[in-house]
Amino acid sequence: MDWLIEFLPSSVERVNVWIGALCTFAIYSILYRENPFYRFFEHMYIGLAAGYALGPYLVDVLYRYWWEPIRTEGIWWLVFVVPFGMYLYFIYSERYGWISRIVIGALIGAYSGLAFQMFSSRYLPQLHSALTKPLWFPPNATGEIFLSNIFNNWIFLIILISVMVYFTFSFEHRGAVKRTAILGRWFLMIGLGAMFGNTVMARMALLIGRVYYLLDSWLMFRVGGG
């Protein structure tokens, strides 16, 4: 009886939890079949998500990085950023649509220029790591490298080369190259299998989080390990 009294939406917090549960069941109703209940909540969700973003955009970004420096520090050149940045919105105009590409071009140019630093910081260390893997015990071995490490390094290199050969489309795969590419495809399947296994875990965890909310917060059952 106590549980029932606590369960019912008799306080502001409980009403909120009930609304959360209602939202959850509304979305899950699509699993049975398409229905207006689901559509209503789906559209409400999109509206809420789009509306919420305005707060951070306007206050955390526009106010912090544009309005305040102009107003309090007198950085006057900043005034041109928003009017000319809003040229982006001409993308919806048939006549002046090309004007938006000036700003888009600037953004594309900027990110293209940044790609050099990304290439150097992201890929070169990986290349270095691949090229410096010990393939036999070094002369001054201190006992920290084991046969299993050497074995794994060889496998690493074989897989790396065969998968890279598989992805090389500049020439036709024939003979030994073709066999290497087939081997690369099989190894690729291993990588995809590992990704699939992890993806399943991710999706299941998201569902488990929802079920946990319904059982723990809404129905107030103490569930879960620990």
Next chain:
Amino acid sequence: MEARSIWERMMQIDRRILYAILAVNIVAALMARVAIEPDIPPPVKRFYDTIEALQPGDMVMVSSTWSAGTLAENQPQFEAVLKHLMRKRVRFTIISFAPPARDISHRLARRLTEDFGYVEGKDWAHFGYAPDIIIAVKGMSEDIVQAIRQDVRRVPIAELEVMKGVKSLKDYKLVVDVTPSDTLTYWISYRPPNLKILYCPTSVMAAEAYTFLDSGQILGMITGAKGAYEYERLLGIVGLGTRFINAIQFSHALIIVFILLGNFAMFMQRRTSAS
């Protein structure tokens, strides 16, 4: 009309029955409260050891880009990381690169820090939302005051007690990236070279990160809710990771059984048709 064989009926089972089986499995696993000790994988151990090696007063950046869509995977990680940092009496700042992540991480951090007596502005701070991670990381690598300007409560960065002696990311010991998206590659690409990275991805992103673990570009990784569970075991705490792990492993077992069942039904159906 030819009657459908049992194998055909098995292969064409109504998907709503499958959904119900999955839901029952998860509810049952959550109610079961079975405890199985995990094997702690090396990336999780290295994650724990890296934070454990921090000294009181060290500075850590927590990059929190997750929102409600990946709540069940990232929230356990975020909570466990913050608890570990506070246990080590380390200063930390949080920054978000997605709009909902800003409020989610700020509200959660405010709740968690109360238990450890951490004061916002003095022991920790939230830098709010920055839409462009590349510009933010590059900017913070040189000068955080110019890059961030003020925290989420509009207090100028230079006036925050937590930022005493900290001018840029070069003065940070570590960045912990809790994310469902590809923010890690931007941290790796644009951070100061001496800044270490720990990674808390959703499980979807984990497989791609092993190459960064191998090259040493990230020092440790906890993968989704399961990783959070292993991390919680090392910390000796009970969090959401511990609550979810049973359901995770039994849902995996269920999927494996059903994949094998589906293939068995296909094999038997082919045999029946052939004969």
Next chain:
Amino acid sequence: MLFDTTQLVVALLWIAGAFALAIALIPLLGTLPPRGRFALISFVTFIAGLFFAAEFFLPVGEDNKNILTDPFQKMQGSLQVITALSLGLGTYGLVRMHLRNAIQRRPQWGYSLVLLVAFVVMAFFSVWNTMAEKGLFGLKRTPLLENAFTLLFDYTLIQLDATMFSLIAFYIFSAAYRAFRIRSIEASILMFTAMLVMIGIVPLGKLISDSIGLPAVQTAEMRTNPFMLENILYNLRLPQIASWIQETLNAPVQRAIEFGVGIGALAMAIRLWLSLERGIN
């Protein structure tokens, strides 16, 4: 106070002037012929790219800065603003489309109305909440704001968002049963790897390995003698197999993909920077 008001008026005048200039430029830009437009866009793209490329490549002094480091620091705020405006484009497009649906009473316009109402209500409380958090314009966190924002954000938006993403779990389960078939060597490799990883990464894998009597711990002797029976049995544990698959088999695959993507991305970046890509400009 007077100084504040003067500053405010000056700031507003500057902004008005900037908007006026931006608007006045539009008919002027409209007079450009197509080749002129392409030239202008290519020029802006090139200069923007050149700035960041040069900022990376130019040598740095003792203070770890070059001549472009300080200009970048000053400019970064404006880049954040432009990024926010570009992200706002999506919101604008969405609202525009549904407003049109509602005004023109297109099919299912009722749902568009629901979306617009939710948008306006949430935008109002989100902006109010963010401003109250910062104490802007004297706004404070009132009980109405707290309750309304908590309801809309914590108990509606978050619940809906989390539930939407959790639907995929059902679809993955259904697809795994109905569609995951062993029809080729590649499919078999993928499936068995996935199953090994799925069971090996969770504690159940450890439990199964322990229950069939496989050694639980790898000693130093086992490491130095890899062909010892105990070491072989230890490495047959499901968690060890899953770990080995991810670290030794999966990592080089991901690295090979990274290299391919990296080289492709750099080549594409150079093409975009030099406006060699057709269809962009």
